[in-house]
Amino acid sequence: MKIGIFGAGPAGIFAALNVRNVIMNDIYLFDANPRIGKKFSVTGSGRCNITNLNIQSDAYFSFQPANLKKIFDRYSPIHVRNILDELGIPTVTTDDGWVYPQSYSANNVVQILRDHLDSRGIHIIEDTKVISVENRNNEFILTVDNQQKKFHFDRLVAATGGKAFPQLRADTSILKDFEKMGIQTVPFRPALVPVELSEKTFQPIAGIRMDAEIQLFKNNLLIRKNIGNIIFTDFGLNGPGIMNLSHLIDPNNEKIFSVIINFLPESNRKQIENFFEKTRKTPFHYRSIFLSLLPEKVVDFFFNRWKLPENTICSDIPIKNMHAHLKDMQSIRVGIHTVKGYKFAQASAGGILLSEIDLDTMQSKKIPGLFFAGEILDVTGPCGGYNLHWAITSGIIAGESINAQAD
Incomplete structure (x- = not known):
């Protein structure tokens, strides 16, 4: 069986790696960049924030919500870390649950993953953009930008990502071909952006x-x-x-x-109130109460806003004024x-609606043999490894599903 995967970011790479137990598979992995795995390089400032111990399905956003719980139960952060460990990518965690490769290097991760792709005989075709997809007679036909010949596949995985990072050749123009096939999408918009x-x-x-x-x-x-x-x-x-x-x-x-x-989230407000209660009849500096919890520059910002001298003492501040100050700091x-635009966005929201795919397999409900993975789908998570986890997980599911079909 001939399998095409286009988009060699986290989703595409893990889809390719998980079509591995079928002797007769012939797998092609395309990427528009000169080197695969470029999306890894922009995660965690190059340190590759690869997943998060706190991942839960309700942290993710979709314009058309779907039940993702079974996916993240099936592929938990622990499960993904075990997969990475088996690939020779041990991971470490921060106190708040962010997970990084032990090397803290996205480049190292990409090199290791590429070695696995090469050792399994997967054809890697870089610096090549897929410009059209046709579905004809149960076959997928790809046209690329730098070769006259067309590529024919029995199964196809689209893992081209969203619109974030155009500097990494992000391009969603291929969606028009899927829309012609009757697959519904929702317009992209920047996500995880200033x-x-x-x-x-x-x-x-x-x-x-x-x-x-x-x-x-x-x-x-x-x-x-x-x-x-x-x-x-x-x-x-x-x-x-x-x-x-x-x-x-x-x-x-x-x-x-x-x-x-x-x-001043509520617990901090209570600390300020308690501290003021102890000092409100004394010559203690009012400013020092706020310095206990906030950066000096922020305290100065508010004192200027309230037109208070730095040397104002607590006994000069009526309780009602103090409460007014706290209210201002909270509102x-x-x-x-x-x-900011896609150039500054870490991800994008939108893409192919989840109602268009079988979440157990990542296969299109309308086009047998067509699979989707990663950011091309309408799933967006918060900062901290959530989106990389989704890309890896959805890629694994797509690859395993193709694997099952070929058995």
């Missing part, structure tokens, strides 16, 4: 990185909130705290969205101007 705000409210604290609660509003309706690490920048917000919400912002209607930043609202 957000530009409509005002320069936070410019005085640009460069500060801290944990805070972020609430995302559409018009005046709260649509999601979470606590995470955010980076204040000249243009707005960066970091996982805001990036994990960015896919919910409609890139065609950004102006109707806004965020509220809460610098700064700023409008959204835009989300």
Whole structure:
């Protein structure tokens, strides 16, 4: 059986590696980049954040939700780590559950995976873009950009990814051919991307990185909130705290969205209140209460906002003023101007609707022999290895399913 896989990122590579127990398979792995596995190189700043111990299905977003629980139960982080270990890629974890290869090198991971592909006789065709796909007489016909001959396959896995990282030759134009086959898609939008705000409210604290609660509003309706690490920048917000919400912002209607930043989640607020209660009748500096929990630059930002001198003492602050200050620290609202583009996005949301595939096999419900894996599907996870886990898992399922069909 002749098998074509196009898109040699994590999903495509693991699909190829899992079609391995059939003697007569002839497997071709295409990639538009000069070297396979480029998507690994942009995860974890080159350190390859490959999965996360905290992965659960409800952390993922799809425009048309589906039950992914059985997938992540079947391919848990422990299971994926065991697979990596068998491939000679031992992993380590951080205190918060992020998983990296022990080498902390995406390049090392790609080299090891390539060695496995080569040793199994898989044809690797790099620097070659698939520009069209036809389905004719139970056969898939691929046209590529640098060869006159067409490639014919009995089974096909599309693992071309989404629109993030155009600098890595991300290209979703092939979706038009699947749409002609009757497969439904939802438009892509940037995900895990920084957000530009409509005002320069936070410019005085640009460069500060801290944990805070972020609430995302559409018009005046709260649509999601979470606590995470955010980076204040000249243009707005960066970091996982805001990036994990960015896919919910409609890139065609950004102006109707806004965020509220809460610098004092409830437990921190209680600490401030308790500390103030002990010192409110003393000459203790009011500023020092906030320095106990917040970066100095942030404290100075608020003191300027409240028009308070640095040497203000607690006995000069009425309780009602202190409560007003805490309320302000928990409720700064700023409008959204835009989300940064795909060049700055770690992932994209959208793609082929999950209702189009059998999640047990990753096979199209309409086109037998056609499989999908990775970011081309409408599944988006938060920062921290979630999307790489999905890519690897869906690739494994596609490869194993082809394997089963050929047995």
